[in-house]
Amino acid sequence: MTYSALRGRTAVVTGAASGMGEATARLLAAHGARVALLARREDRLAGIAETIGAEGGRALPVGVDVTDPAAVASAVERVHAAYGDVDLVVNGAGVMLPNPVADGRDDEWTRMIDTNLTGALRVIRAFLPDLVAAAGAGRTADLVNISSIGAHLTFPHYAVYSATKAALTHLSATLRAELGPRDVRVTNIEPGLTDTELGSHIDNAELSGQLDGMAAEIGPLTPDDIADLIAYTTSRPARVNLRQVIALPTRQA
Template sequence: MSIYGYESLTGRTAVVTGAASGMGEATARRLAAHGVRVALLARRAERLDALAGKIAADGGQALAVTADVTDAASVRAAAERVRDAYGPADLVVNSAGVMLPNPVDAGRTDEWARMIDTNLGGALHVIDAFRADLLAAAAEGRPADLVNVSSIGAHVVFPNYAVYGATKAALTQLSASLRTEFGPRGVRVSNVEPGLTDTELGSHIDNAELSQALDGMFQAFGQALTADDIADLIAYTTSRPRHVNLRQLVVLPTVQA
């Protein structure tokens, strides 16, 4: 096995949340292309079915599992479906997330709750549902990976993104803390913080002024990251020898300071 290739991914079982679009979809496709059995978790069943069909057509294995990460019971049921089909997971990617910027004094408590429940609570539900699988894989001497997709907004301040940034800062801190619990037991915990990335997250914004400002950033930078860039990084990270943990990865477009 080459430590510089992706051969170590072949035969593994991954769970990818937020797989209906963006980074989650791209990550699922990339992992499947390297021989990983991939369970696709998201709420949009039609998109998951379409993605599973594309992966199968390309020679990969994928299981579409409709689940709402904000609902612990839904995630537990999804975990049972994954185990019934593929057995225990040894690679979990928390990619589900929402970005709903607005000034705090707008009082959008509905948005606050949605971001907290998805970006942080959802990640915790997934971790809880699959932690035993990861720990068991590590105990057997196999690679075991938990990858949390955070954001550069975890530690770089952007006006009007206070609650979004707070949820991502919490996810980054959670990742660091989990390394102290899971690392000594052989489970790698990696935290990925992308900068400006072209996904559908921007379409969630219902504030016209902030939506235009985000569009202006894309125009100013010229070339943002793509979902495939993040997927490639996740595949690289999880294909390293099991004693190597790329724990904190900040990835930006070259032109973003």
């Protein structure tokens, strides 16, 4: 599908070093958007930006940890210096570290909350003036948050991860009430089982094995599936806000 409405837009994608973030950045760039790639692994971003450039797109690699307020502020300056204001923001940075709550893994709780929720808030706050200005000037303005089906379904030992995603889903709904009257669209994407690097971060062998078993039985979505949904959503006419998209593998649905 051709998403011609993306041509000329300026996008920021966090979590762009792999998975859904990378796939989204590549697809937006392929359809004519200038894309700022934000993630911690700057060396990985440089390679992705080079590939996008070789394919005729424009991409700016920006190394940033969204849990660091100073790093986010610096990233905003770099994006503005290179591309000016942005009109499309995709919050794709996230971590999934399941373990029983009884284990008391404060380190994992902190990392998930700081990345999945507080990090997303920092990025939203940083680029919100751009989105409001774009909408005020009559241009399409989009904020897309990548949440998870875990915001609704219960999975044993995923309590804290699911709580962060439920918070992001509700944050999206509340922001929609605030920003919709200002013509800024807010979309919340909730993928089900998806083949990304998230599972590789799990240090609990039993839970890691369970996830692998689910993938083998169900057949996960691909990052490209989610990227396609985001490109479709953000290329609709400005009067159309696809507010909530739940995407599941057919066998999980």
